Structure formats: C-alpha cells, structure tokens
Amino acid sequence: MDQGGVARIILMAKGPIRPQELFSFASNYPGRVIPAVRTKSLFYIENDKRYYQFPKNQVDMRQFGAMSEVLMYHAQKVQRAPLIVVHPDDERVQVALNYARKKKWPFIAHIEFVAAGHLRDVFMTKFEALLDKNSNHPFVLIHMGQFDHPDVCRLIEEHDNIYFIPSWSNPMPRHPFIALDESSDPRTKMFDGDYLAMDWKQLMIEHPDRFILGFDNVWPEHWGQYYVDQIKLWREAMQELPLEVAHALAHDNAERLWHLPPLP
Numbered sequence: 001m002d003q004g005g006v007a008r009i010i011l012m013a014k015g016p017i018r019p020q021e022l023f024s025f026a027s028n029y030p031g032r033v034i035p036a037v038r039t040k041s042l043f044y045i046e047n048d049k050r051y052y053q054f055p056k057n058q059v060d061m062r063q064f065g066a067m068s069e070v071l072m073y074h075a076q077k078v079q080r081a082p083l084i085v086v087h088p089d090d091e092r093v094q095v096a097l098n099y100a101r102k103k104k105w106p107f108i109a110h111i112e113f114v115a116a117g118h119l120r121d122v123f124m125t126k127f128e129a130l131l132d133k134n135s136n137h138p139f140v141l142i143h144m145g146q147f148d149h150p151d152v153c154r155l156i157e158e159h160d161n162i163y164f165i166p167s168w169s170n171p172m173p174r175h176p177f178i179a180l181d182e183s184s185d186p187r188t189k190m191f192d193g194d195y196l197a198m199d200w201k202q203l204m205i206e207h208p209d210r211f212i213l214g215f216d217n218v219w220p221e222h223w224g225q226y227y228v229d230q231i232k233l234w235r236e237a238m239q240e241l242p243l244e245v246a247h248a249l250a251h252d253n254a255e256r257l258w259h260l261p262p263l264p
Contacts, residue, residue: 001032004231007251007263012036012068014218023063034260036066039096059099066258069108069142070096073123075115081218085119088126097134106138106163106257114146114186131159138257140212143168144188149199156207163257165214166190170233172226196237204241208248212257 001009011033013022019038026033037058058064070093074084086092088109100107111127113120131139140163144152155162169190190200204211215230217223238246255262 004228005235006231008032008034008254008260010034010036010066010214010254010258012038019058019061019064023061026063031261034065034258035063036068037064037099039068039070055096055099059103065105065260067096067100067103067105067108069110072109072111072127073113073116073119074110075112088123088130093130097130097137101134101137104259106140107134108140108142108165109145110142112143112146112186113151128155128159131161135159135161137161138163140165140257142214142216144190146186146188148188149203153203156203156210163210163212163253165212167214167216170230170237172230191233191237194233194236195240201240204249205245208245209253209256211249212253213249213251214254 001007009032011022011026012035013019019035022038023035026035037055039055055067059067071084072086072088072090072093074081076083088111097107109127111123113123116123138161139159141147142165144164144166147155152164166188169188171191171194190196192198196204213234215222215227217227238250241249251263254260
C-alpha cells in the first residue's frame with residue numbers, strides 16, 4: 001500500500017484467519033485498513049443453517065466496517081476456487097443482504113454473468129428483481145459482473161442503486177495459478193493497451209458516481225509487484241479523466257458508500 005500510494009483498503013480475510021485476527025491486524029493501521037465481515041464460507045455449505053449465525057457473530061463486532069462480496073455465481077478456476085451457484089433469490093443471499101442493510105453497508109455481489117452461460121438470463125432477471133426490491137440500498141458488482149459496455153450502460157440507466165468495481169478488467173500479468181488468456185477469458189476488458197478504452201472513459205465521465213476502484217487480491221502473489229503494477233496502470237489511466245471524475249473513482253465514491261471520513 002505504501003509503495004503504491006494507497007491510502008485506505010477494505011480487507012477481507014481468506015483461509016483459516018479468524019475475525020479476531022483480522023481486526024487485530026487492522027487495529028495496527030487505524031483508518032487505513034477497514035476489516036470486512038467474511039461471507040464466502042457460507043456458500044460452500046448448502047442447506048447448512050449456520051449461515052444465519054456465522055455473519056451475525058461478525059456483524060455484531062463494532063470493529064468491522066464493511067461486508068465482503070457475496071458469491072452467487074463463481075466459475076471453477078483451479079482446485080482452490082470451486083464452482084459456486086447460489087441464485088439471487090436464495091435464502092442465504094437474503095440473510096447476508098439483511099445484515100448489510102442493518103449496518104448500511106453496500107452489498108457487494110459476485111456474479112460472473114458471462115461464465116454463467118445458460119444461467120445468465122436467470123441470474124440477470126433475479127438480480128434485477130433484487131435491485132428493484134431494495135431500490136434504496138446500494139449494490140456493487142465486483143469484476144464489473146463480466147459485462148460489456150452496453151450491459152453496464154443499461155443497468156446504470158435503469159437502476160439508481162447499482163455500482164461497479166473494475167477489478168480484473170485491466171491488463172494483468174500472467175497469474176501463477178489462473179491462466180488469463182486474453183482471447184478466451186470472459187472478464188470485462190476496459191482498456192485499449194495501457195489506457196481506458198474511449199467508450200468506458202466516456203461512461204465514467206457521464207456517470208462518475210457509479211464506479212469504485214478496487215482490486216481482487218486473492219492469492220499471496222497478488223500482494224507484491226503484481227499489485228503495485230496494477231495501481232500504477234490505473235494511476236496513469238486516471239490521468240486521462242477529468243480531475244473530479246478521477247477523485248470519484250479513486251476514493252470519493254468509496255468514502256460516500258461506506259461512510260468513511262474523507263481523505264485530506
């Protein structure tokens with residue numbers, strides 16, 4: 001973070017790290033590391049009613065300031081990242097949403113719409129129904145939902161409560177576990193070379209309040225030069241945006257949605 005000039009991060013634990021360990025770590029960096037309630041484990045265990053209690057134990061801890069992404073459709077991406085299919089009208093999703101609403105945290109949805117294949121339309125219909133039913137609560141799609149420009153335009157125009165994190169949408173180095181083939185991987189591609197493509201740049205200028213810069217550092221390898229290189233790429237890309245749009249993308253929108261004190 002220091003090397004890349006990152007002032008603040010919302011951080012979720014992965015693996016065997018307990019909630020107490022996460023906020024103990026965050027307490028060493030007050031105001032810089034915002035610990036997030038973990039939700040991922042809930043969706044590996046179908047029909048296990050522990051999902052009611054698991055996030056509640058963390059939500060009730062005042063040290064947490066956010067909720068991590070809620071997995072709905074996650075394609076298998078190596079042995080350590082299995083297939084997960086949880087529909088937006090699933091009871092587990094509603095439980096997580098209720099906690100997010102209670103704490104006034106944005107609900108971050110992980111839905112890989114392109115990877116979902118024949119389930120794409122089903123997920124789209126159910127997700128938009130969720131947006132409409134909770135029109136006064138912000139929903140954030142991580143990885144841009146794998147959408148292309150026209151789908152993002154439509155969702156922004158039709159839903160006032162949808163926001164996008166452009167993680168994994170920029171050119172990235174080869175991942176040691178997940179081979180990213182530029183020609184076949186379904187992730188959203190927002191860059192033309194090292195800079196934002198003109199259509200995405202224009203959309204950000206027209207709707208500067210709908211995009212939140214974020215990264216998806218899953219494995220230890222993501223936290224080294226891989227992370228710093230991505231930060232540098234986005235810094236250079238944001239030089240092409242009007243100053244107020246760049247500030248909105250870089251930090252203003254996150255501060256507003258997660259109720260964080262503004263940066264000086």
